[in-house]
Each structure stands twice: as C-alpha cells, then as structure tokens.
C-alpha cells in the first residue's frame with residue numbers, strides 16, 4: 001500500500017517525503033521491524049515509540065507514522081494520535097477482514113477464555129472453519145500459535161483475521177480485554193456478536209476505578225452496530241449475563257439486539273436444576289421455547305454461565321440446541337481451568353487460573369461443594385498489577401480454605417516477599433491463626449509443601465497461573481508449569 005493511500009484515511013494528515021512510498025507491512029515494535037514495514041511511533045506508558053524510529057530505520061522500515069517530527073530521512077505520515085491511527089491503518093492495510101467473516105467477541109472479568117473456547121468447539125463440531133484468539137493461544141483451524149496478549153494489538157489482530165480468512169475461516173472467536181477496548185485495539189472491527197460474562201474487580205492498576213473499568217467494557221457494546229437490519233445474518237447481537245448488574249447498563253448502551261442468559265426466570269437462555277460434582281455439572285437449559293438436559297465434564301456453577309454464553313452465541317448462528325448440547329457434553333477441559341492433576345492419588349490437586357477475587361471465590365466455592373476433606377489453597381498475586389486485590393484475595397482464601405499457602409505469581413519487577421506481605425493482612429483479618437497459613441515465596445516449594453501435607457480426601461487448589469508455562473521474576477521468564485510441578489511433587493511423595 002502507498003503512503004498517500006494511508007494518508008487519505010485521515011482528515012488533515014500530512015506526509016513528508018515521497019507519498020508514493022510503498023509499505024509492505026505494519027509494525028509498532030522496532031525489534032520486530034522487517035524491510036518494507038511501516039513503523040508506527042506510539043507514545044506508550046513505559047517508553048515512546050518515537051525514540052525507536054532510528055532503530056526501525058536501521059531494520060529497513062520504509063516509512064514512519066509519527067505524532068511529531070523525528071530525525072532521519074524516512075518518509076513520514078504525521079497524525080494526531082498514532083495509537084488510534086494504528087487501528088485505522090491496520091484495518092485498511094488488511095482490507096477490513098472483519099467484514100468478511102463472522103466475528104464473535106467475548107468480554108468480562110472472568111470466563112472469556114473458557115466461553116470463547118466453548119463457542120469455537122461448538123462451531124467446529126458443525127464443521128465451520130474457525131479462528132480463535134485469546135489468552136492461551138491463537139488457533140487458525142488446527143494450527144496453534146503462541147499468544148503474547150489476550151487481545152492482540154490492532155496491527156497483529158487485523159493481520160491475523162486476514163490469515164484466518166485466507167485459511168477459509170467462517171468465524172473468528174476472540175477475547176476482548178478491557179485493555180484492548182481502552183487502547184482501541186479492536187477499533188474498526190465489525191463484530192457480529194459481543195458477549196459479556198461478568199464484571200468484578202481486576203485491573204485497577206490500569207483503569208483506576210471500577211466505574212472506569214466498567215466504562216471500558218461498555219465501549220464494546222456502545223460501538224456494536226447493525227441493529228435490526230431486518231436480515232438476521234446482518235444483525236449484531238449483544239449477549240448479556242442477566243445475573244450481573246452491569247448488563248442493564250450495557251443493554252442501554254447498545255443499538256444491537258440484546259439477548260440475555262442466566263439462572264433467573266427473565267433470562268432468554270436459562271439454566272435450571274443445576275447439579276455439581278467433582279467430575280462435572282448437570283443442568284437443564286431452556287431457550288426460546290426449547291429445552292435440553294446437559295451433562296458437562298466442566299466443574300463449577302460458573303461454568304454453567306460460560307456454557308450459557310456459548311449456547312446463546314451459537315443458537316444465534318442457528319445451530320440446533322440438541323447439537324449444541326451434544327458438543328458441550330464432549331468438552332473435556334479448558335487447559336489450566338479447574339484442571340485436575342494426578343488423578344490416582346487419594347487427594348485431589350486442581351490447577352486453576354483464578355487470579356481475581358471473584359475467580360478465586362468461585363473456584364473455592366465450587367471445590368467446597370464436593371470436597372470431603374480439607375481445602376489447601378496455594379495462590380499469589382501478580383506483580384505490577386492491581387495491588388488492591390491482594391488483601392481481598394487473602395481474605396477470600398482464608399475464609400474458604402482450611403490451610404493457605406501464599407506464594408509468588410509472576411512477581412515481575414516487584415520483590416516477591418513484598419507482594420506476599422500485602423496479601424497477608426487479608427488472611428489475618430479473617431482471624432486465621434499462624435498454624436493455618438504460611439508464606440512461601442518459591443512457588444515450587446509452596447506446591448511441594450501442599451502436596452506433602454495433603455491427607456486422603458483433601459483438595460489442593462493451585463490458583464492463578466493455570467496454563468501459563470512461565471514464572472516471571474524480574475525481567476526473566478523462567479519455565480514453570482503448575483501442572484508439571486504438581487505432578488512431580490505427587491510422584492516424589494509416593495516414592
């Protein structure tokens with residue numbers, strides 16, 4: 001694409017240098033620039049992309065997008081807001097891929113990965129071709145790619161939607177994080193469906209207040225378009241959790257058709273007669289005059305909500321309820337979400353990605369339903385993330401466990417022990433005596449300790465890292481997988 005074509009996307013954009021300069025790719029990180037790329041200089045939270053313009057030029061960038069002049073001979077496109085320009089340019093450069101496929105987005109504090117995985121599973125069962133983007137990975141058909149972010153930067157996102165289309169995708173299912181909404185990563189995407197799971201505390205480091213966090217998610221619904229075109233294939237849908245109080249506001253924000261799901265009588269897609277065991281969940285779903293009984297292998301009431309979200313979004317696609325039910329019954333586990341490890345020991349070890357107060361509460365409430373012994377909880381809180389959730393998670397762990405081991409969960413640039421000490425007051429506040437909890441900064445030691453102390457019928461919950469294959473300490477990524485470490489500990493103990 002030529003620089004002048006990109007300039008025409010903006011009112012008042014100015015070019016310096018040759019307007020006919022051709023760019024063959026888009027990049028926002030100088031370390032990833034390839035010859036011919038357009039390098040966008042984005043003022044960030046940590047550094048300023050304008051400072052890396054020279055590096056980008058060295059790597060072969062053909063032109064720059066800048067907010068202010070920078071030294072160097074490369075042709076430049078001057079824009080008011082480079083981050084906003086990234087989405088606009090990426091959509092045009094990849095020729096608006098979301099207009100050619102059905103794009104289903106899932107937002108909410110918890111349940112995005114699970115719900116989007118369920119949706120993809122159901123669609124694939126119906127032989128649709130799909131792409132999936134989210135926290136665990138990106139999938140195009142059967143091919144898996146590593147994911148750096150839950151929601152990719154606009155330049156990668158548009159590129160990958162195009163790749164999905166090239167691979168024949170009918171649908172793309174993606175997680176839409178509040179960061180992505182706030183930072184405009186999904187600007188220009190035409191969503192067929194926007195699904196909301198729930199809103200509880202997280203990410204206050206970034207959004208500052210719950211009101212602003214809620215408003216960031218609201219952007220997903222206020223931007224959703226194509227209301228009541230008369231053609232259901234052209235209509236956009238907002239699927240809202242009727243049991244979450246933010247939904248009523250989101251319903252008001254959107255011009256799309258609203259469908260609700262939940263446990264109450266007013267929900268359009270509703271679950272009743274829920275029964276839970278350590279091996280799965282049974283419930284009856286009623287939707288638009290139809291009913292089905294579903295027995296899922298996924299445990300926990302929260303997974304009934306995730307299933308209802310997936311059912312709603314696939315019913316819209318005219319997949320018959322019995323077929324949806326059949327697919328859901330065959331989902332075995334979403335990696336790192338309530339995943340059991342070492343099935344043959346007489347105690348149970350569960351690895352779960354609960355890293356928010358509500359996620360931890362839901363995981364512990366679920367386990368309490370079937371645990372016949374003690375609950376031993378191993379968890380921590382991420383460094384350089386919402387600090388205010390630390391004592392809250394400490395309280396929740398203390399209130400719902402019999403023994404708590406506080407440990408590290410990606411301390412990043414923070415001192416591991418300092419994070420543990422910010423969690424501890426929450427535990428103390430619940431009156432847990434020193435015999436019922438301890439702080440062990442080394443996560444491997446913490447997991448080993450939990451396994452060593454387990455008695456028959458106890459359940460160990462290892463929360464916070466789920467599928468993650470690394471522990472980030474300082475700037476260093478150490479290989480670390482809760483599931484493998486727990487297996488090692490279990491094997492070591494039985495020797």
Ligand SMILES: CC(=O)N[C@H]1[C@@H](OP(=O)(O)OP(=O)(O)OC[C@H]2O[C@@H](n3ccc(=O)[nH]c3=O)[C@H](O)[C@@H]2O)O[C@H](CO)[C@@H](O)[C@@H]1O[C@H](C)C(=O)N[C@@H](C)C(=O)N[C@H](CCC(=O)O)C(=O)O
Nearest residue numbers: 028029030042044045046047048049052149150151177179
């Ligand atoms: C708050 C946030 O999302 N920040 C993201 C944002 O950072 P930023 O704009 O501040 O970038 P910066 O580091 O200041 O750098 C500015 C610019 O200089 C560029 N640069 C920087 C260094 C260099 O050597 N060369 C270079 O070109 C950067 O690529 C960037 O374009 O753009 C960066 C480049 O894409 C991201 O790596 C960074 O993610 C940070 C690391 C992050 O941790 N983000 C998390 C919180 C996040 O986005 N999480 C949500 C999910 C949460 C959930 O699932 O609940 C997500 O969607 O993943």
Ligand SMILES: Nc1ncnc2c1ncn2[C@@H]1O[C@H](COP(=O)(O)OP(=O)(O)OP(=O)(O)O)[C@@H](O)[C@H]1O
Nearest residue numbers: 109110111112113114135302352353354359362363
């Ligand atoms: N619907 C739900 N309501 C509350 N908690 C949930 C729900 N679904 C999952 N959880 C809890 O949250 C954890 C994370 O689930 P999941 O990965 O599906 O969420 P996510 O929204 O994708 O998270 P992230 O923001 O990190 O990408 C699970 O391991 C579980 O403990």
Ligand SMILES: N[C@H](CCC[C@H](N)C(=O)O)C(=O)O
Nearest residue numbers: 355381382385409410464465
């Ligand atoms: N997507 C979330 C994941 C947090 C997972 C937890 N293990 C941590 O590192 O805090 C985030 O980036 O905030």
Ligand SMILES: [Mg+2]
Nearest residue numbers: 112113135150
């Ligand atoms: Mg996720």
